[in-house]
Amino acid sequence: MPPKNRFVKLDAFTKTVEDARVRTTSGGIVTVTSLLLILWLAWGEWADYRRLIVHPEIIVDKGRGEKMEIHLNISFPRVPCELLTLDVMDVSGEIQTGVMHGVNKVRLRPEKEGSGVIETTALELHAGEPAVHLKEGYCGECYGAPAPPNAIKSGCCNTCAEVREAYASVSWSFGRGENVEQCEREHYSEHLDEQRKEGCRIEGGIRVNKVVGNFHFAPGKSFSNGNMHVHDLENYFAGAEGVEHTFTHKVHHLRFGPQLSDDVVKRVGQRGMAWSNHHLNPLDDTDQKTDEKAYNYMYFVKVVSTAYLPLGWNKKASVFDNIPHEIIPLGDYGKGESNSIETHQYSVTSHKRSLSGGDASAEGHKERLHARGGIPGVFFSYDISPMKVINREARSKSFSGFLVGVCAIVGGTLTVAAAIDRALYEGSSRLKKIHSS
Template identity: 80%
Template structure:
């Protein structure tokens, strides 16, 4: 018996003869609908098989002594750079006062002049009038305060900045350096008055401990008075003729942790439902006030996050989620 005949006996779906078949329109519609449904179900199963599923996992960060980077670009149009100070402190007891390492202060023109940057040569105003050309035997007086530890000449205050540091070390108000020989030589008061209408932009980055803490911008030198962290606000409140200093500001950029590389369009579409790690919620934030004694506070919580897409190497970052982790 031919092989074909053996298999035809196994056919459970016997066919009618061609003459007995009747083809109808409804039968064609059912056939097409069935084919489309089959293709749709197959495509859906294939897409589901290929879909990448995100599994978020919360773990305790056991790292100690690690640092976190904070990158900033913030403008204060009504506070001159000479008065603006950046301090960092945390619950571990670490305090950084007058932070300048890794941070640049850019002097800005007054708002009436457009607020643009002042040319580079103007940024060095008075730089050559310090203690560079003094007699090697010269030892400036500290006016009753102990010399600061960072003085160029131990036990002496040869520049106006060193006298200011000495005063801050004993929690004394400094003012504009009246009757201080070093400040009069450097024309500190005149330079300060010339900058009264200017603004300041602070840009750069700082490294902080991964613990609860704060960094703040405040006018005047900072110092400790007992258990309190305070600032010398005399020059800030004094202002000038027709000048009112306020802490109106604009946050151009504020990022916690390193910048992640830009994702491809397909990755952005895929991750848009669960991640906004390319967004910094405080970017382009601005606040205005007409009061001198007005304090803006931002309470920010950040979560250390690792993104592990398939086929990529481990990348660390800091994720900040505006609707859950940032309270304004």
């Protein structure tokens, strides 16, 4: 037998003679229908192959020496900006007193007038303007306190803010600045009285060490007294006629790390994880009210590192990995190559109490006692989870899987179509025999 004919016995696709074939109208309809069905199912298979899904993974977070950004937007309708202070501290011993670079203080109209915006001021750490209309060589007195190291003129207190800073360095209460020449010249007490009924909104971002720490909003200048962090509360408690300061507040937005885009959030949520920006930032739109001056709000936040890696992402050594974080603009920290994002999720529990102490009988728990004392304000204590969530983009199936699916569609559809055509042909043949007999 010739070599060519050896494969004849192996032919699984036997052919029929053209004369033995019978073509019918029903067969043509079934053929066209099956082809349309094959095209529709193959298009669905292609769309499924092109669809991106997100595979979540959990690993131990081995990052070291990293920073973390906190972006916030919080309103205090009953505390003026002049009295509100933002401080940041962590277990490494780093303390950032006063508002930081990247944070704005927005003066708000009184609640009765709708809390509209009066003025927005960007505050820089250690920023200050030289006093005007002063004689050349003027050196203001610090009234027994050492001049602050960041004074405009070394060894002098030429502004009211520098006198306040000097007082804070030795843990002295400052009050309204009576009999302080610099403050009287700048009309500090008059400006304070003008703002008594105003509110304040703090918005912007701060960069902190990625360790256990806290940031808080409290009234008055802050300073350290031994191992204690203290605020000058005199002006806050003094108030004014018809004015009662309280820490009623609304958290418009609070997140740790860069914001995920809406399409990323939607894509991750397709796996039934119920993701939304509120899911990532559960404190958004939190509203707390109190009529008591000596009142404290505490939020205990558990932060979980979360990475989003786009399709085809592959970590490569980059010169940008060694750039000092100070050079990276606020808001860009955590955005990597190929649109990868290093951000954070968090969970939160909250607690509130009156600083005057007492029990929780109003809440139905007489056996629960509140400690007496403390600083009025809003405190956010954050802890870092040792685990990290990685959301990695991938195709829903491989290209070989796509080809297998298409073959299954073609084969399965033609097999079912052949069975339907055979049944229609046999049925019509029997009907013809019955009618002819």
